[in-house]
Amino acid sequence: MKKIFFWFSPLALLAMTSLSYAFEPLPAMPPIPTDNPMSEAKVSLGRQLYFDKRLSVDGTISCNSCHNVMGSGSDNRPVSVGVGGKKGGRNAPTVWNSAYLSVQFWDGRAATLEDQAKGPVLNPVEMGMHSAADAEARIRSIPGYVTQFNEVFGAANSVTYDNIAKAIAAYERTLITPNSPFDRYQKGEKSAMSEQALRGMKTVEKIGCTACHTGPDFAGPEMPAGQGFYQKFPIYAANNPYVSKYHLMDDEGRYGVTHEESDKHLWRVQTWRNVALTAPYFHTGSVATLDEAVRVMARSQLGLTLKEGDVADIVAFLNSLTGEFPVQSMPRLPQTPNRTLTAE
């Protein structure tokens, strides 16, 4: 999994924006960890689990409930609603192309998609299972899953919490959206992007957005798995009316993971891929439109108040990062004849 990579500070990157190095098409495949190789059967199993509400304590919430792959890969709500109508603390990030990210969650607290998948199942305001053992027992009580786990992982008793997470992560690594207008443009199809989107592309370089939003996922330079690319948000907090309007500093971000003072209000740099589809915006989900999100970012990260024409150009550019969503078959979930697993 380790890769050679070069580290540039955001400011060094900023100084280099005239090189247009920041723009790369999406690679055809995300990194695949050596301890979780892909197979068709594993992806199929992971897809079933991803859509299976029986992974939640009361049978009402699946991964897809908040990361809807029929749409944006998020739920387009400020914060998600979990079991019992409980609300989460942060906006649900998109699952699309998350396989390219070197860390998961807003605060980077999971190093891999496998680790990430284990979080929401046990979170009391998300899927609410009481323990990993409970989740295993639930899945183990579904005969059609037991057969598949043992086949996919090549051993008896393969229904483990680790393997549940591995199967879900393998499915998530197929959730890639290639061929956005931007990607087609980068590959030589010069008509793929509008004049306005091209103006926006120049603007985001010129004003410095691509100091952080670089790399194929526009979520920072390539990093080894488990090492995050973070940025403070907001950088320009003083006299910034958006801070109170949108509650930008109520949550201390990565500080909640490390408890290091230097991590206060640090956040993983978010992908721009399909960002036009994932409103509302920021960890708060408090900004309902993309144009307002652009204004907030310019003011908060660059100290700039943009002209409305520039905002519109940037929004057009960001829309050119909406990719093609692969057609999928609907999973058929293994059933438990004659009984239910989620009676309360």
Next chain:
Amino acid sequence: MKKIFFWFSPLALLAMTSLSYAFEPLPAMPPIPTDNPMSEAKVSLGRQLYFDKRLSVDGTISCNSCHNVMGSGSDNRPVSVGVGGKKGGRNAPTVWNSAYLSVQFWDGRAATLEDQAKGPVLNPVEMGMHSAADAEARIRSIPGYVTQFNEVFGAANSVTYDNIAKAIAAYERTLITPNSPFDRYQKGEKSAMSEQALRGMKTVEKIGCTACHTGPDFAGPEMPAGQGFYQKFPIYAANNPYVSKYHLMDDEGRYGVTHEESDKHLWRVQTWRNVALTAPYFHTGSVATLDEAVRVMARSQLGLTLKEGDVADIVAFLNSLTGEFPVQSMPRLPQTPNRTLTAE
């Protein structure tokens, strides 16, 4: 839509059980109303709407949330959970093969699938939209839907609540599960059913279950659309320990619709198709297993206490009514770039 039909009272039917008239395979197609003809585009549109949580007030609940076509067509919970964690009053019936039923809902209050589809969207404990106009406005604000509605219904301004319901109903008419072991047996494949299931088939005739559970859907004799086939439940309420244990009489059933004394505790006769998959059972969802449901029905409807061997045989027979679930493509939902529709 009107069809010639013959009416037999349950008792008359009971007297005729030796003829095995009760057993028919599932017809290949359900009735299609003349005012809502099927088309591929309409079914595709209906499938998108069926899975679209934006038909709920806060974007958390779709038709599929409680009638999960990846599984049993129900949610396998006692009662469903709607917006804001609110619980419904009755167990969610399966959507599979509901197109064969002459009335919809436990109490038959909707004459058609079209009428049925309009209920949950506006029910405050289900999808919680405030009005039909709000639901129309929500769908109308999604450009990809506007185009499809106008094409499917052949006119401008076709996004209406009626047409939303028509599209969903058209999709639901494709949710048919043919080729159960029972159907294959009826068509001559004598090895399709086990000896135990065949014993169970004889038992349900002999003891009188098929007085009501007759017809291809095992939900009563063929009726014209809009005319229901109801039965009192429980018939034998006196000294019946299940009544209090499972709260069988807390809800007065069809009386809540008609307010006629004779309709107290009347319920639409439920389909046996895929009944093995739809635990928990009854309008209460209070009975967790199929074998217990068989005991409750025998005691409550026929005044019988069955031997455990008979219960097992009947359960085996009911399992032979689990059909084949058609493979479906996952819908891709039209998006609203740059904004969300469900910010709160």
